[in-house]
Amino acid sequence: MMFRMLAIVAGLGLALAGPAEAQTPRKGGTIRMTAPYGSSFTSLDIHTTQRAQDEIYAKALHRSLYIWNSAEGKPVLELAKEDVVSGGGLVHTFKLRDDAYFHNGRKMTADDIIWSFNRIMDGTKAYPGARFVRIIEGAAAVEKGQAKEISGLKKIDDFTLEMKLTEKVDPGFYFFTALTSIYPADEGAKESFIQHPIGLGPFKLVEHVPGSRIVLERWDRFYKPGKPYADKLIVSIMGEAAARDVAFRNKEIDTSVLGPAQYVAYQADPDLKGTLVEVAEVFTRYMGMNPAFKPFADKRVRQAINYAIDTDLIISKLVKGKAYRATSWLPLTSPAYDKTMKPYPYDPAKAKQLLAEAGYPNGFEFEWTTSQNESWGLPIVSAVIPMLDKVGIKAKVKQVETAVLAEVVRTGDYQAFIYSQQSGPDPLAALKCFHSATPQPACNYMNFKNADFDKILDEAGQADDDAKRTQLLQKANALLYEEAPVWFFNYNKAVMAVQPWLHGIQKNPTELTHQNAEELWVDDTSPAK
């Protein structure tokens, strides 16, 4: 099942992974990573937070049933050694690890997984991981308060777990993020757990200075022999790009995520150019159009928007080349990405023609809701407005905070908005956001409804043959391109500067800052020793 798809991902992953490390990993030393997304860590209870910032430390502290393997470009089993699939692809029997110890020294069992998944489905808490666990039969009933335990989870013995899914999907795509981390059932319920989390990861918590840093140290009973390599891992919160730049040049930190301006500066600096690691992340940046707003109900108007914007110019001049041009919804690193697809060309004349055909020869006016985000917010909107104006479309800006934008998008209270949305790694899940059965607050933000699209996607979901499945997903993606519910802007190019003494960095397209910390090591040239 899905073999071909995974093979494609594996190929992409290997291509992205770069040359293999030639040196022998050194034991010891301190790794100094940065959490670059502005604010403090939301919580030490990783079940409660979906922010990329929090998962940086959580990847070192916790473990989930699966883990993302960047070299293979797919999720692989982590807390289980084997997954036997039966019941027409719906029943998964996991043979769990019997050598995984929590940081309090207790061995993990199937009970811990069942307890953790039940916790995530607590319908009074709105845990973000619920959207993944919901794929297990009976999970939604727990969320709605109709049942106390997820019926689709059954403990066969301490190290055997049966999981019955509601759909024929690869559970790896659902259970690899820290949102579905496995907690110790006995400790997780205690109030003190939030301040002193106990995980299964390669590092255990030593210190949390809120707003400044997290310090972790090696967990000697980690189940991967010889790993982790480093003695200590420090994750410092450094939201200011300029401050990170000074600290990186001063060799005080080992990793630094770069913004567009720094990307240009680092590329131009011979001493820093070699430190850059780039990856196409599975996020698509776009302008969403509300079909309830009359002009946007017409496909020709939406296409006209795509023709009217010189997207390449914006990417090269404004985003400074730190993005890949979007050709539809699925990004470059998606296993179903179709490299034969071409983006909408910049063609204002065609845009005008389409507008006239749709009954808007003189254009129209709309309100565009945006945040201040430099990569997909106000600066981009400001650059696009004169381009739209050229074809007669006037855009009025409505600026809101990112938190407010998230609500606006979910509730559909907009005419148009600009946003960044996860569009992978699972292409089926990414495209399901456009299925008419997906509610708008879930992720169908443009309230897209198209019977042909639904049919293709449903077929893909039922396909046993991986090649056929990929073909159907590409067909659905192409239909989406034709329907243009959005202006297809770009796929994020994540860029991280990495000091030469830090090795083992994985080109993780799901989020570059999310590193499997046990793979990282520092050689003896590190100033942190």
Place this chain on the structure above:
Amino acid sequence: MLSFLIRRLLQTIPTVLAVVMLVFVLFSVVPGSIASTMSDDVDPQVELRLKQQLGLNDPVYARFGKYIAKLATGDFGTSFRTREPVTTMIAKRAWPTLQLIFASMAFAVLLGVPLGFVAALRPGGFVDSAAMFAAVSGLSIAKFWLGLVLMYLFALKLGWLPSFGYGDGGLKYLLLPAVTLGVSPMALLARTTRAAVLEIMTADFVRTARSKGMSETRVVKWHVMRNALVIILTTMGLQFGALMGQAVVVEKLFSWPGIGSLLVDSVLQRDIPAVQGSILVVVLAFLAINLLIDVLYGVIDPRIRYA
């Protein structure tokens, strides 16, 4: 003195209540909710239950009543975000902020006041012009930019200090953020001191002291300095409050774990109890410092009575 203190403490109650009410109402009307910051795929029923559990579906007045009742017992509520008591969160952040503010103020006073004195004693001279140029620059300079320049110079070029972080809370980590934050009050204190000293130097009692043959050193020490201190103290009191507001920029830039960054993070994530608690603590600190300054007036100048 005691009755003055009691009276002043009682006067703070309506101020605190007004601030609490303002913040409460403000965060009840601004769009965005904790649910939308937690998950972008939250079931509407779950969102409803979450809001119920957090009491967000009750009318504003009912929520405010509950909040005030809790506050009266010293309970600042529980953070929506971290699920920790807000008092615990603030306690963790209060010491670093106090360190930063007091160090900044110490820098401002130790540099700004002597600078102002020296400038005033030789008005129009080179020292005066240089000091006032430095003061105007210090007031105009953006903290963010200044912080970066200091980082670049003292961390990257000279290698004397770390460029960021709290470390063990030691002096070497504190210096750069404190100077960044302290430059503006230093400049203001220099200007205020200069103006105060120049004015006092022309006062009748100074002229009388000089005419009685008192040495210039004694005139400055016993008459000028003592009288100028009242004005300097007033400026310091106001600057303490300003520093609390400005600390956030410096805390963010230097990854300093203070209340300022807690407040901004809480606002962005709609963590209302943490926002309310942080603002309340800042307001209380501001009121306490002003009270302290009022008390010090009487100590420095016995002519000021606590009527």
